[in-house]
Amino acid sequence: MSLNSSANPGLAPFDISDYRGVAGLNFYDSDPALRDLAEENAAGDAPYAADLEHHLSGYGALCGGILNDLAEAAHKEGKYGYVEQFDRAGNRIDRVVYCTEQLELRRISYEYGICNLDFHPDWKHRFSMFHRMALAYLANLNGEAGFTCPLAMTDGMIRALKALGAEEQQQRYLQLVAARGSASHFMCGQYVTERVGGSNVAQNRTVAERRADGSWTLNGEKWFCSNPGDLWVTTARVNGGSTIGLFLVPRLKRNGELNGARILRKKDIIGSRGKITVEVVYEDCEAEELGRPAHGLANLIKYVIQTSRLHVAVSGAGISRRAFLEARAYSRAREAYGRKIKDFPSSQRTLAEMQCLHQAQTLLCFRNLNLAERGAASALALSPLLKYTGSALSTWLTHQAILLHGGNGILGDFSILPRLHNDSIINETWEGTHQIIAEHTHKAFQRSRVQAALAAELELMLTAAPASLDSAAQQARADFQRAQAMCKDSAWLASNGLVLCDTLYQSLALAELIRQAGRKGGVYIELALGFAEIVRRGRMGACERGGLFADAERMQAIIDW
Numbered sequence: 001m002s003l004n005s006s007a008n009p010g011l012a013p014f015d016i017s018d019y020r021g022v023a024g025l026n027f028y029d030s031d032p033a034l035r036d037l038a039e040e041n042a043a044g045d046a047p048y049a050a051d052l053e054h055h056l057s058g059y060g061a062l063c064g065g066i067l068n069d070l071a072e073a074a075h076k077e078g079k080y081g082y083v084e085q086f087d088r089a090g091n092r093i094d095r096v097v098y099c100t101e102q103l104e105l106r107r108i109s110y111e112y113g114i115c116n117l118d119f120h121p122d123w124k125h126r127f128s129m130f131h132r133m134a135l136a137y138l139a140n141l142n143g144e145a146g147f148t149c150p151l152a153m154t155d156g157m158i159r160a161l162k163a164l165g166a167e168e169q170q171q172r173y174l175q176l177v178a179a180r181g182s183a184s185h186f187m188c189g190q191y192v193t194e195r196v197g198g199s200n201v202a203q204n205r206t207v208a209e210r211r212a213d214g215s216w217t218l219n220g221e222k223w224f225c226s227n228p229g230d231l232w233v234t235t236a237r238v239n240g241g242s243t244i245g246l247f248l249v250p251r252l253k254r255n256g257e258l259n260g261a262r263i264l265r266k267k268d269i270i271g272s273r274g275k276i277t278v279e280v281v282y283e284d285c286e287a288e289e290l291g292r293p294a295h296g297l298a299n300l301i302k303y304v305i306q307t308s309r310l311h312v313a314v315s316g317a318g319i320s321r322r323a324f325l326e327a328r329a330y331s332r333a334r335e336a337y338g339r340k341i342k343d344f345p346s347s348q349r350t351l352a353e354m355q356c357l358h359q360a361q362t363l364l365c366f367r368n369l370n371l372a373e374r375g376a377a378s379a380l381a382l383s384p385l386l387k388y389t390g391s392a393l394s395t396w397l398t399h400q401a402i403l404l405h406g407g408n409g410i411l412g413d414f415s416i417l418p419r420l421h422n423d424s425i426i427n428e429t430w431e432g433t434h435q436i437i438a439e440h441t442h443k444a445f446q447r448s449r450v451q452a453a454l455a456a457e458l459e460l461m462l463t464a465a466p467a468s469l470d471s472a473a474q475q476a477r478a479d480f481q482r483a484q485a486m487c488k489d490s491a492w493l494a495s496n497g498l499v500l501c502d503t504l505y506q507s508l509a510l511a512e513l514i515r516q517a518g519r520k521g522g523v524y525i526e527l528a529l530g531f532a533e534i535v536r537r538g539r540m541g542a543c544e545r546g547g548l549f550a551d552a553e554r555m556q557a558i559i560d561w
Contacts, residue, residue, distance in 0.1 A: 015335050016408075021415060022325045023068050027141045028060025031321070032561060033359055034134060036520060037366050041130040048125045056134055059112055063138045067105055071145040074101040074274055075412075075419055081146075081276045083228075083266050094263045095251075096228055096276045098146070106147045106185035109139060115155045115186075116178040129373035130366065133314045137362075140318025141325075143416060144423040146274020149430075150186035150227040152311035154178075157188040157233065160246075160303040164291035169248065173231060187229030190304065191222040191249070191280060199436045201235055201244055201297060206282060208236035208245055208293075216247060216289060217260075218282040225280045228263060233304055238293045245293030246300050253286055260285035271422030308431045309387040310372060315427055316390030317362040319420050320397045324354045326417060327401035328559060330408075342559075345552070347404060352548075352555040354397055356530035360509040361386070361393050367512055377453040381444035382508070388437040388498075389505045391427040398424050438497030445504065446487050454508070455480065461511035464518030468525060472532040473514055479507035479535070506535045523561045526554055 003011060028034060038056060042049035073079065081098040098106075113120050114135040118127040132155065139148050158178050161170055176184050196203045206220025218236050225232070231250050238245045253259050264279040291299045328351055331342040341347050365386050372379040398421040402409035405417065412418045428434065444450050458480050465473040483504040486493060493500060513528035530548045548554050 016330075016333055019330075019333055022322075022329050023064065025064040025325070026057065026060045027063045027138050027321075028056045030325075031060075032523075033362060033516075034137070036516070037130070037363070038134065040519070041128065041370070051123075051125060052131060055113075055117075055131075056138070059114065059135055060138050062108065062112065063141055067108060067139070067145070068142050070101045070105040070108075071142040071274070072416070074099055074105060074146055080273055083263050083276065083278060085263060092258055092262070094228075094258060094261065096278075098276075102146045102274060103185070105145060106150075109147060109151070110182075110185040111180070113180075114139065115151055115158065116180070119174075119178045120180050129369045133310065133366070133369050136311060137314050137318040137321075140315045141322040143319060143322070143420045144272040144274060144315070144426070146272075147186050148311070148315060149272055150188065150229075150275055152308050152315075153190050153227055153232075154186045154188040155311065156190070156304045156307035157231065159307055160233065160290060160299070163303055164246075164299055169288065169290070173248070173250075176230060184230045187227070187231070189225060189227040189229055189232035190308070191225040191232050191234040192300070193224035194221060195223045199432050201300065202242075204235050204237055204244055206234075206236040207240050208238050208247060208287065210239065216287045218247065218249070218285040218287050220282050222280045222282070224267065225278045227275050228278050228280070233290065233300075234287070235296060235300060236287075238296075243294055243296065244300075245296035246290045246304075247287040247296075248290045249285060249287045269426065271419070271424070271426040273422075305431055306372075306383060309383050310369065312427050312431055313365045313368070313383070313386040313390040316392075316394035316424065317358070317365050319394040319424055319427075320354075320358040320361065320390075323394070323398045323401040323417065323420060324351070324358050326415065327351060327354065327404045330405050330415075334405075341404065348552060348555050348559065349549050350400055350404065352530060352558045353534060354400055355558050355561070356527050356534060357393060358397060359527050360513055360531045361390055363516055364505075364509045364512045365390060371457070376457075377447075377450045378457045380447070380450050381441055381454060381504075384432070384437045384440040384444065385501055385505055387431060388434050388441070388501055389509075391424065391430075392434065395421065395424040395428060434498060438501050441504070442487065442493055442497050442500050445483070445500070451484065451487070454504075458508060458511050461508075461515040463515075465514045466517055466521070466525060469514050469517055469528055472510060472528050475532050475535070476507045476510040476514065479503050479510070483507060510535065523557060526558050530558060 038052055042052055079099040081096050084093060084095050084097050087093050117123050136151060154177055161174055176182055177188050192201060194204055196205060206218055208216050208218050210216055234247050234249050235244050236247060249261060251259055260283045262281045262283060264281060267277040269277055331347055331351060332340060334341045368379055368382040368386055372383060398417055402417045402421060405415060408414045409417050462473045462476060483500055486500045510531055513524060513531055517524035517528050526548060533547050533549060
């Protein structure tokens with residue numbers, strides 16, 4: 001039965017009949033803050049700056065175009081991956097099968113070099129932390145998409161192999177997980193969590209036994225195995241003792257037979273559904289030590305967990321950016337009660353606040369990436385801090401974007417937002433819940449050299465503060481001093497670690513906005529003033545009268561940027 005749309009007024013075209021959100025947008029070219037960061041990170045090297053700009057712009061076009069469409073197609077019922085445990089003859093194969101769209105999504109991004117550009121012979125420059133994470137940020141504008149979690153784990157695997165791998169391991173496995181032309185597109189995993197818990201790795205019950213020939217076998221189980229594929233890192237108790245070692249496990253043995261890792265079932269999780277998470281039992285599973293077994297926990301944290309935490313922060317920033325873009329685009333298109341949603345003062349304020357909060361998090365996140373790459377002491381506190389704030393903020397921002405869409409915001413076939421929101425919730429739990437991350441942050445901040453490094457970083461960021469931001473700079477210093485005072489009361493801090501994290505973050509994020517305002521002026525000044533006002537309002541529990549958010553023209557400048 002066909003519908004007579006011409007005769008039925010309810011079926012006539014309306015304001016969002018052809019609405020597609022921001023699909024088709026170049027996510028890099030349309031992001032002035034990211035372009036400013038790219039310029040700063042090029043540090044005056046003109047040939048590098050041009051190639052960096054070209055590479056990021058090219059991926060920004062892919063992310064807004066074909067990768068957006070592939071991610072949307074791969075996240076439909078019937079398209080999610082599944083576990084195939086046996087072949088037609090009843091032989092155990094334990095492999096994950098993904099839809100064509102998901103495989104193509106991974107292939108395009110892998111071959112573009114978003115985690116392995118330094119393995120591309122035609123790339124003649126360094127592959128900096130900024131460059132890698134700018135690509136990850138752009139990818140996350142499509143949410144987890146089935147591959148940004150595997151991207152983080154593959155990135156961690158490459159780092160761990162480069163730093164810890166024996167020469168034979170590097171020759172064998174880097175060709176698999178990083179080389180151009182490999183068929184393994186982000187097929188690295190992490191198998192750490194057991195039934196007894198994830199963050200408390202020291203309680204692992206899986207046992208690693210060394211054989212007479214020096215090889216290892218694993219027996220035990222892993223409760224949360226992300227991205228089962230070709231190669232993964234795992235942890236186990238060495239010879240039943242107290243030492244937790246870090247090990248490499250390939251899916252296939254050297255002779256081509258299936259290794260002793262038995263997939264029990266696919267996990268039913270709230271988000272990140274484009275990639276598979278499973279439960280696994282090790283039965284005489286062959287493994288290789290990665291680094292010295294006695295240093296297993298330290299290496300896990302340094303090369304695997306820390307890399308994942310940086311990716312979570314960047315993921316939160318990318319998801320937040322997409323949430324803001326979708327909310328802004330919809331508010332410009334949709335009419336209610338005779339006017340556009342963007343023209344409602346309450347909607348305008350929400351959009352301006354979303355922009356201020358997103359930019360503060362993103363700018364500080366990228367500053368920390370440079371600090372982490374240099375091995376700065378300040379990153380020891382900033383990395384866990386930004387994992388918490390980035391994941392929490394993206395969940396709040398996706399929620400606000402959904403609300404600005406009204407009923408259409410909860411429809412997965414209308415908007416990307418429900419998927420982004422669920423992916424954000426996963427990020428809040430991945431690599432440590434907020435409470436655990438808060439403890440890691442304040443323990444790092446209590447170390448004198450870390451606190452001194454952060455204090456110096458704060459003052460460096462405030463050095464060139466414009467006169468119009470003197471009051472904001474004083475606010476940033478005052479919040480930092482509050483955080484320092486909080487550290488002195490260990491009993492209070494034990495149950496109020498998140499308060500310390502919020503205070504420390506507000507101080508440093510405001511300082512970074514002020515630094516950018518000193519460099520570039522313009523909208524950065526308004527962003528800093530807006531963020532400072534949001535922080536003060538949160539502390540006072542009441543809305544300030546006057547200020548930036550009482551000025552419609554200034555709010556609109558922030559929204560349109």
